[in-house]
Amino acid sequence: MIVVKAGGGEGLDMEAVCADVAELVQQGEQVVLVHGGSHETNVISEQLGHPPRFVTSVSGHVSRYTDREMLEIFAMVAAGRINKLLVERLQQLGVDALGLSGLDGRLLEGKRKSALCIIVNGKRKILRGEYSGKIEQVNVGLLRTLLAAGYVPVVAPLAISYESEALNVDGDRAAAAIGAALKAQKMIILSNVPGLLRDFPDESTLIPHIPLAVAQEHLDRYAQGRMKRKLLGAIEALHDGVEQVVIADGRVAQPVHRALAGYGTVIQ
Amino acid sequence: MIVVKAGGGEGLDMEAVCADVAELVQQGEQVVLVHGGSHETNVISEQLGHPPRFVTSVSGHVSRYTDREMLEIFAMVAAGRINKLLVERLQQLGVDALGLSGLDGRLLEGKRKSALCIIVNGKRKILRGEYSGKIEQVNVGLLRTLLAAGYVPVVAPLAISYESEALNVDGDRAAAAIGAALKAQKMIILSNVPGLLRDFPDESTLIPHIPLAVAQEHLDRYAQGRMKRKLLGAIEALHDGVEQVVIADGRVAQPVHRALAGYGTVIQ
Numbered sequence: 001m002i003v004v005k006a007g008g009g010e011g012l013d014m015e016a017v018c019a020d021v022a023e024l025v026q027q028g029e030q031v032v033l034v035h036g037g038s039h040e041t042n043v044i045s046e047q048l049g050h051p052p053r054f055v056t057s058v059s060g061h062v063s064r065y066t067d068r069e070m071l072e073i074f075a076m077v078a079a080g081r082i083n084k085l086l087v088e089r090l091q092q093l094g095v096d097a098l099g100l101s102g103l104d105g106r107l108l109e110g111k112r113k114s115a116l117c118i119i120v121n122g123k124r125k126i127l128r129g130e131y132s133g134k135i136e137q138v139n140v141g142l143l144r145t146l147l148a149a150g151y152v153p154v155v156a157p158l159a160i161s162y163e164s165e166a167l168n169v170d171g172d173r174a175a176a177a178i179g180a181a182l183k184a185q186k187m188i189i190l191s192n193v194p195g196l197l198r199d200f201p202d203e204s205t206l207i208p209h210i211p212l213a214v215a216q217e218h219l220d221r222y223a224q225g226r227m228k229r230k231l232l233g234a235i236e237a238l239h240d241g242v243e244q245v246v247i248a249d250g251r252v253a254q255p256v257h258r259a260l261a262g263y264g265t266v267i268q
Numbered sequence: 269m270i271v272v273k274a275g276g277g278e279g280l281d282m283e284a285v286c287a288d289v290a291e292l293v294q295q296g297e298q299v300v301l302v303h304g305g306s307h308e309t310n311v312i313s314e315q316l317g318h319p320p321r322f323v324t325s326v327s328g329h330v331s332r333y334t335d336r337e338m339l340e341i342f343a344m345v346a347a348g349r350i351n352k353l354l355v356e357r358l359q360q361l362g363v364d365a366l367g368l369s370g371l372d373g374r375l376l377e378g379k380r381k382s383a384l385c386i387i388v389n390g391k392r393k394i395l396r397g398e399y400s401g402k403i404e405q406v407n408v409g410l411l412r413t414l415l416a417a418g419y420v421p422v423v424a425p426l427a428i429s430y431e432s433e434a435l436n437v438d439g440d441r442a443a444a445a446i447g448a449a450l451k452a453q454k455m456i457i458l459s460n461v462p463g464l465l466r467d468f469p470d471e472s473t474l475i476p477h478i479p480l481a482v483a484q485e486h487l488d489r490y491a492q493g494r495m496k497r498k499l500l501g502a503i504e505a506l507h508d509g510v511e512q513v514v515i516a517d518g519r520v521a522q523p524v525h526r527a528l529a530g531y532g533t534v535i536q
Binding site: 047048049076077080083085087088091096098099101106142149158 | 312315316317340343344345346347348349351352353355356359360364365366367368369371372373374409410413417419426428431432433434
């Protein structure tokens with residue numbers, strides 16, 4: 001069982017990702033593909049006159065403010081456009097793909113974070129009306145039912161709150177939750193860099209291997225921006241039963257095969 | 269087993285539809301909900317600078333021209349926005365809804381109509397690049413697997429061609445294909461009129477009952493615009509094993525319950 005996370009940011013070769021997934025599936029491997037949606041959501045929300053708003057948390061992280069309107073645009077883009085076009089492409093490659101979001105059958109369930117504590121002009125502020133959250137439960141029975149019936153699940157990064165509200169969740173951590181729930185052997189997180197870099201953005205400073213015991217330390221010292229969440233997802237997945245996580249380059253030919261061959265940052 | 273088709277046009281009370289579906293499910297009824305997407309697709313495609321284009325076929329029917337860009341917008345709106353917000357609402361009402369499009373697991377498969385034969389200024393023209401089609405096969409095994417596991421399928425009206433291209437399909441006829449494949453006892457098609465009217469739009473001329481034997485004749489004589497497809501869907505479904513179809517008002521309180529009680533046009 002391999003969980004592949006790809007897409008969300010710019011620059012990934014999703015055509016190459018689909019080709020690799022198709023080859024693995026044809027070799028009899030069970031695969032779950034988890035995708036993102038942030039870049040296309042930015043583009044389309046801008047076109048729809050509701051541009052993305054990014055805020056800085058008190059801990060210094062920059063994140064998207066997902067109000068209800070943005071949540072609905074995110075659902076439309078991630079679970080509609082991106083998910084269905086991936087399903088179409090995989091079907092063309094002979095893969096019986098089936099797209100789901102975390103809302104469907106309560107696949108991904110968690111706690112809503114309804115307010116953000118942010119910094120504006122040096123002052124703390126509470127920003128309410130947020131629709132994001134952290135996944136706490138995976139409906140693994142649903143995934144196993146679909147996998148047993150021969151389908152390849154393609155998952156959009158939305159979740160459902162305990163009060164049944166749709167939530168925007170991080171795709172890397174959604175993949176980690178799914179990988180952990182399925183006790184996947186491998187989780188591949190594809191990115192628009194070759195892995196964790198000691199000296200970002202110098203790609204010659206790739207860190208090829210991190211033992212789990214020092215992964216948190218590496219996260220604190222080297223991870224920048226979205227790489228923090230990828231490493232966090234990797235650590236969570238490994239603690240919860242995934243055997244190996246590879247954070248690898250998604251811009252190249254055969255990105256999944258390369259990651260499986262160990263190119264990238266291998267954490268275990 | 270009841271298949272409910274609701275939404276697509278304007279004016280339907282989807283909140284009331286969801287409440288009725290929830291009540292039926294809680295009473296132990298198996299339900300599949302099929303929705304539309306045309307009205308919201310018109311609104312959003314307009315906002316995105318790709319307004320809908322309607323063409324007149326040689327037989328006089330007015331239909332949407334779905335080029336590839338419009339197909340992608342339709343997928344985004346129908347399978348993303350409408351489908352996921354319905355799943356969210358049903359989950360809030362205690363229904364374990366699971367949204368799919370006809371692409372997913374090749375749920376709805378058919379032949380692509382890649383060109384339209386249209387009339388422009390009195391002249392026949394061939395318009396290529398169309399992405400619509402007619403459903404010829406339903407993956408009934410997938411629906412039965414999900415129903416047996418306790419999920420309520422919510423289906424967006426897209427299909428997949430034999431060449432694995434995404435297609436825009438008519439929601440009424442998608443519901444008919446699903447109803448027939450499942451040999452549903454009842455199929456309820458909710459509309460923004462009370463049923464088939466003898467003298468459209470005079471709602472006092474509702475035709476309450478049509479024997480299947482004369483349904484085609486009624487279609488030819490009385491059905492206007494989108495009502496033609498609803499009746500066509502009804503006839504197809506009844507020929508293929510559905511016991512009763514009711515075309516009923518979707519703008520009222522308890523629309524599904526009213527239809528089940530026989531308010532509307534009952535065809536059997």
